Amino acid sequence: MKRMLLGVLMVIVVLSSVGCGEGxxxxxxxxxxxxxxSPDVAASDLKDLVDGNSAFAFDLYQSLSDRDGNLFYSPYSISLALAMTYAGARGETERQMADTLRFLLPQDRLHPAFNALDLELASRGEGAEGKDEEGFRxxxxxxIWGQEDYEFLAEFLDVLAQNYGAGLRLLDFINAAEESRITINDWVSDQTEGRIEDLIPQGVIDALTRLV
Structure with missing residues (x-):
């Protein structure tokens, strides 16, 4: 299970963030x-989504817990990001992703459930205060980043827009792989106020990359 989990994540995930850079x-x-x-999502679907996400979080912890030092990670962010790519998966890839990520719902119900959960979580930080009476964010x-001349299906783009409020940012991985990597990393650093730098290491993006 550990090998499969890490293998699937390594193949699919370089995709937590987007970027923009000079030149x-x-x-x-x-x-x-x-x-x-205002997605119309059944309470049972939302529960299935949360239960599956929680199971994946513990699976991932088991895969990472044998490393030295403190461990800090966001399983929800990983599940959400991979759900976006899962929207374009079919056949054996779709099955393996669903099994690994513990997605219990069919695609037509999974993405609206993610939308409802994301909107609910986002609303909790609006004017809320913690025990110290300070607000939180x-x-x-x-x-997702895609190869600029690659043809992405309209159905896939519809799912991203309607359920995640997202589209595809396009870069030229084929002719500018390293520049694309730097572009993404710079944006991630900016969005996280410098807390995450060099998210994608050298060599991960190359001329064969089509989706990040």
Whole structure:
């Protein structure tokens, strides 16, 4: 299980964040459909989603817990980011992702459930105060980068727009792999106020990359 979990994550996830940088043109591929801000999701679907996400979080912890030092990670961010790529998965890839990520719902119910959960979590930080009477911020940023001349299906873009309020940022991995990596890393650093730097190490993005 540990080998499969880490293998799937290594293959699919370089995708927690988006980027923009100087000297590198960035295009956008996005559906014109607006995000559904009041998704009609059954309580049982939301429960199945949360239960599955929790199970994946513990699976991931078991895979990472044998490392030295403190461990800090955000399983929800990983699940949310991978759900966006899962929208474009079919066949054996779809099955393996669902098994590893503990997705219990079919695609047509999974993504609206993620939308409802994301909107609920985002609303909790609006004007809320902790025990110290100080406000808090919950910032979750996930998006997908694609190869600029690759043809992405309209159905896939519709799911991203309606359920995640997202589209595809386009870069030229084929001819500018290292520049693309730096672009993404710079944006991540900016969005996390310098807390995450060099998210993607050298060599991870190359001319064969099509989706990050």
């Amino acid at each position: 590198l043109g960035i295009g956008i591929a996005r559906s014109e459909k607006p995000r559904e801000t 919950l910032n979750i940023v996930n998006a």
